Amino acid sequence: MFDKKVTESYNIAKERYASIGVDTEKVLKQMQDFHLSMHCWQADDVTGFEPHDGGLTGGIQCNGNYPGAARNVDELRQDVLYAMSLIPGKHRLNLHEIYGEFNGKFVDRDEVTVEHFQGWIDWGLQNDIKLDFNSTSFSHPKSGDLSLANPDPEIRKFWIEHSRRCREIANAMGEAQQDPCIMNTWVHDGSKDITVNRYMYRKLLKESLDQIFEKPYKWMKDSVESKVFGIGLESYTAGSNDFYTAYATRRDMMITLDTGHFHPTESVADKVSSMLLFVPELMLHVSRPIRWDSDHVTIMDDSTLDLFSEIVRAGGLDRVHYGLDYFDGTLNRIGAYVIGSRAAQKCMIRALLEPTEMLRKYELEGKYFQRLAFLEECKNMPWNAVYDEFCLRNNVPVGESYIPMVEKYESEVTSRR
Numbered sequence: 308m309f310d311k312k313v314t315e316s317y318n319i320a321k322e323r324y325a326s327i328g329v330d331t332e333k334v335l336k337q338m339q340d341f342h343l344s345m346h347c348w349q350a351d352d353v354t355g356f357e358p359h360d361g362g363l364t365g366g367i368q369c370n371g372n373y374p375g376a377a378r379n380v381d382e383l384r385q386d387v388l389y390a391m392s393l394i395p396g397k398h399r400l401n402l403h404e405i406y407g408e409f410n411g412k413f414v415d416r417d418e419v420t421v422e423h424f425q426g427w428i429d430w431g432l433q434n435d436i437k438l439d440f441n442s443t444s445f446s447h448p449k450s451g452d453l454s455l456a457n458p459d460p461e462i463r464k465f466w467i468e469h470s471r472r473c474r475e476i477a478n479a480m481g482e483a484q485q486d487p488c489i490m491n492t493w494v495h496d497g498s499k500d501i502t503v504n505r506y507m508y509r510k511l512l513k514e515s516l517d518q519i520f521e522k523p524y525k526w527m528k529d530s531v532e533s534k535v536f537g538i539g540l541e542s543y544t545a546g547s548n549d550f551y552t553a554y555a556t557r558r559d560m561m562i563t564l565d566t567g568h569f570h571p572t573e574s575v576a577d578k579v580s581s582m583l584l585f586v587p588e589l590m591l592h593v594s595r596p597i598r599w600d601s602d603h604v605t606i607m608d609d610s611t612l613d614l615f616s617e618i619v620r621a622g623g624l625d626r627v628h629y630g631l632d633y634f635d636g637t638l639n640r641i642g643a644y645v646i647g648s649r650a651a652q653k654c655m656i657r658a659l660l661e662p663t664e665m666l667r668k669y670e671l672e673g674k675y676f677q678r679l680a681f682l683e684e685c686k687n688m689p690w691n692a693v694y695d696e697f698c699l700r701n702n703v704p705v706g707e708s709y710i711p712m713v714e715k716y717e718s719e720v721t722s723r724r
């Protein structure tokens with residue numbers, strides 16, 4: 308009965324959109340090809356599986372101790388699969404190096420090999436989930452304030468070796484899944500207070516990266532992520548936006564845009580068209596910064612809507628990879644995955660449902676009233692009926708009906724941990 312109503316609403320929406328020249332069936336197909344790369348670290352507050360007792364370092368922080376965080380690889384996989392069952396479409400999983408299967412053994416970061424990720428590779432193949440990867444510079448005795456930009460050659464060597472090994476692991480993942488694995492490099496390197504060595508650290512970072520990226524691989528793609536500041540590293544970040552924009556442009560490689568890594572009034576959406584002209588691809592880390600890089604759960608807010616619209620308008624759909632990156636430990640973590648993933652999809656469906664050709668025509672004709680009026684009207688077009696139909700066709704709960712399902716999983720699974 309409810310399903311019938313969803314389809315009825317969709318059919319009305321379909322006609323409504325057709326009247327402004329938008330084909331909702333085409334949009335539904337595009338949505339089917341829109342794959343998020345879900346970050347494994349929301350499930351356990353960026354803890355990972357290394358046998359260590361230190362907390363989260365490297366300028367990032369996760370607040371909250373809501374019960375039920377995944378404690379091991381089996382729980383994490385179970386949680387991710389359950390979250391994915393409530394999200395329409397097919398999605399990837401983005402792993403960090405600290406999520407390897409070390410079986411209680413201490414495997415230092417410069418010793419990690421593909422064998423520690425074989426279980427993940429097999430799991431990905433069994434569940435038809437493609438993997439992406441990240442080296443991990445934080446939460447380690449050698450993390451300090453500086454890793455790849457450390458003046459101590461021994462520390463640099465350690466992290467270079469770590470990163471090289473991670474690239475090899477990423478390549479093995481990509482080969483197994485016959486689809487390139489994207490490996491993101493983000494290092495926290497920076498300084499709490501004024502530094503008189505900005506140039507030197509950046510030079511060291513550049514040299515370390517050059518060594519890391521030396522070897523070409525077929526089945527992995529590198530991406531580099533910049534940042535404005537970290538907690539305790541407020542004055543200086545070696546890997547700033549300027550640094551990586553220049554670096555990635557020179558090497559013709561991918562850039563990761565984390566929506567929390569810019570000054571609060573800066574528009575990340577506006578970066579898309581510039582960057583797509585100079586780098587081959589972009590990776591996103593969609594997050595929700597509240598006053599700072601707070602990594603709140605992604606929602607359908609203006610900045611995310613703008614970001615996805617700019618990707619669509621730039622014709623960049625196939626050159627952008629859609630990672631999520633938030634970690635909130637104050638609420639049900641499976642629910643957090645579902646809210647953020649569905650919000651990203653809602654932003655994308657709204658972007659795809661825009662009558663861009665018509666708007667462009669107005670713009671070229673100087674009809675700015677019509678352009679603005681239509682942009683406003685798009686906001687209350689029945690995009691939600693199209694999203695509901697997308698959920699229905701993918702056999703996942705429509706609208707708020709996923710909430711009791713998260714609650715059920717909580718009472719049966721996560722609350723018993």
Ligand code: RNT
Binds near residue numbers: 348367441
């Ligand atoms: C940190 C970066 C980075 C991390 C993850 C865990 O500010 O956003 O991407 O969030 O690697």
Ligand code: ZN
Binds near residue numbers: 565
């Ligand atoms: Zn990020």
